[in-house]
Amino acid sequence: MNERDKQVEDFLREFTPAQPRALPEQPAMLHEIREPARVWQRRLAVAAGIAIAATGAAWFASRRPVSWPSKVVQSQSETTQIDKPAGKNPAALMLTKFAREDPARFEEALSETTPAGLPRFDRPNSALHALAQ
Amino acid sequence: MTQRKLGADDVRQLYEQHGAALLLYARCFLADRGLAEDAVHQVFLKLLHGETAAPETPLAYLYRAVRNTALNARRASARDVSLQEREHDRWFAHRGGNREAELALQQALAELPAEQREVVIMRIWSGMTLDEAAAATGVPLNTAASRYRYALERLRQHMQPYQKEQVNLRNERARQTS
Numbered sequence: 001m002n003e004r005d006k007q008v009e010d011f012l013r014e015f016t017p018a019q020p021r022a023l024p025e026q027p028a029m030l031h032e033i034r035e036p037a038r039v040w041q042r043r044l045a046v047a048a049g050i051a052i053a054a055t056g057a058a059w060f061a062s063r064r065p066v067s068w069p070s071k072v073v074q075s076q077s078e079t080t081q082i083d084k085p086a087g088k089n090p091a092a093l094m095l096t097k098f099a100r101e102d103p104a105r106f107e108e109a110l111s112e113t114t115p116a117g118l119p120r121f122d123r124p125n126s127a128l129h130a131l132a133q
Numbered sequence: 134m135t136q137r138k139l140g141a142d143d144v145r146q147l148y149e150q151h152g153a154a155l156l157l158y159a160r161c162f163l164a165d166r167g168l169a170e171d172a173v174h175q176v177f178l179k180l181l182h183g184e185t186a187a188p189e190t191p192l193a194y195l196y197r198a199v200r201n202t203a204l205n206a207r208r209a210s211a212r213d214v215s216l217q218e219r220e221h222d223r224w225f226a227h228r229g230g231n232r233e234a235e236l237a238l239q240q241a242l243a244e245l246p247a248e249q250r251e252v253v254i255m256r257i258w259s260g261m262t263l264d265e266a267a268a269a270t271g272v273p274l275n276t277a278a279s280r281y282r283y284a285l286e287r288l289r290q291h292m293q294p295y296q297k298e299q300v301n302l303r304n305e306r307a308r309q310t311s
Contacts, residue, residue, distance in 0.1 A: 014227060014299070015225040
């Protein structure tokens with residue numbers, strides 16, 4: 001290397017490249033590298049917590065059908081028994097009311113509603129008509 | 134090549150000594166200073182976290198890793214840096230505070246072919262020998278030496294006015310003191 005190159009090198013060394021920003025401090029991460037056992041302990045603890053929660057949930061779910069469903073079924077059947085006539089036949093409700101409050105009126109209403117409810121035998125083509133003859 | 138893990142103190146010391154030159158190197162690939170810094174940080178943080186086992190010649194490894202990381206970042210980033218941003222973004226600080234010379238050197242370095250530029254940065258601002266630079270760039274010593282000579286000649290031509298100015302200033306000061 002000649003003298004001229006040396007001078008250029010020296011001149012170039014008068015220029016300092018800009019410094020980068022400081023490296024981020026991450027003591028926690030470095031700590032984890034030095035002590036990987038602690039990381040595994042933490043992971044094990046989390047896994048154990050999840051296992052306990054899952055077991056508890058499974059046990060709770062297996063208990064529920066023994067004590068609760070009969071009541072649920074019973075209450076459902078009661079509801080349907082009560083709701084069915086009321087919803088489908090309003091005349092039956094009225095008859096029940098008359099039967100409780102006014103027996104004379106009940107008789108009247110019953111005789112009015114029964115012919116419409118029972119099958120008719122006075123039609124010439126009906127099976128009941130033929131049987132009656 | 135034998136490999137060992139660098140201690141955190143070793144890594145931080147390398148960063149103190151060569152961070153600036155590596156940033157300069159990264160900026161030859163990435164126009165955005167922030168991205169270049171991120172590339173350098175990424176390499177050093179990998180070493181700090183023990184994700185990478187550094188070879189016996191950590192400096193050569195650092196240059197290779199910074200180049201790869203910077204090239205990946207350049208592919209991923211579509212951001213273009215404006216001319217104004219580039220002018221405000223100083224690559225160098227001149228000891229005598231010659232801002233014009235700083236920009237001239239920045240331009241001269243940017244205009245060098247990549248293979249010449251890397252040898253110059255390694256040699257001048259990281260203090261590597263030509264042997265080490267050749268090993269880091271994976272070329273024979275003669276190739277590295279000739280690349281260095283060509284680069285130095287180009288830089289000399291580009292920086293000659295400022296260099297003369299500097300010499301004149303020194304002579305002037307010497308005359309005044311005597």
